[in-house]
Amino acid sequence: MKFLVVTITALTIHLTSCAPTTPALDSTGKINTIRPTSKLSQRGAQQFESIKRTKRISTNPTYNAQIKRVAAKLKKAIHMPGANWEFIVFEDPTPNAFALPGGKVGVHSGLFPITKTDGGLATVLGHEIAHITRNHAGSRITQASGIALGGLILDQITKNRGSSQTERAKIAAGYGTLGTLGLALPKSRKDELEADKIGTMYMAKAGYNPNEAIAMWKRFAAYKQSKGNSRTPEFLSTHPKAETRIKALNSFLPSAMQEYHSH
């Protein structure tokens, strides 16, 4: 694990200096999706299976019904051939969500009191979907140190599958940290803001008012403030500052509203 941590740090530092160059939207406002390699999708699916085995899946009927309902609408708004979408609620009080290449999205039960409405949940799901359709994980790994290093790190993750139950539980508990590797949520500020923007387009296409995104991030900001910075969950602390993202979303709102009204 120590090796892994060192590698993560090196990778993260390098990541911040690189940026994807493909524009998220083309001149007609169509979302440019980037397909991951089949190997990366496969690894994403494997890691998701591993998380499903080690983390408790929520049986909360309200949360499960809501994610099913919202994901069904969003899926119709996405165009990504070959994706194998899966949306799972995990039993965990930490308000967090994550995405893995190939179409895997996990949401913690602790996020639902903050997302509240279908539109609120669509904001988070749209954001996570955008990480996948823009292949943020793939571009990070490639840009960081080439496929070789990416492969090495991914192998390290896959090895987890063969480790003991205790070890796997430890890994599951720390998968948020593993996520910073790039296979799960890459957390560069640029990617996060792009995921917000594209996620808002997805929610608008799916029939959710993009204003709900702003309301949701304000609830997040309030939650964050109530907890104090030292105890801020990873999802919140590594994402851009609330003011920054709300400001960015406000400037993008007219485009999203146009999309919303055209459906």
Ligand SMILES: [Zn+2]
């Ligand atoms: Zn994100």
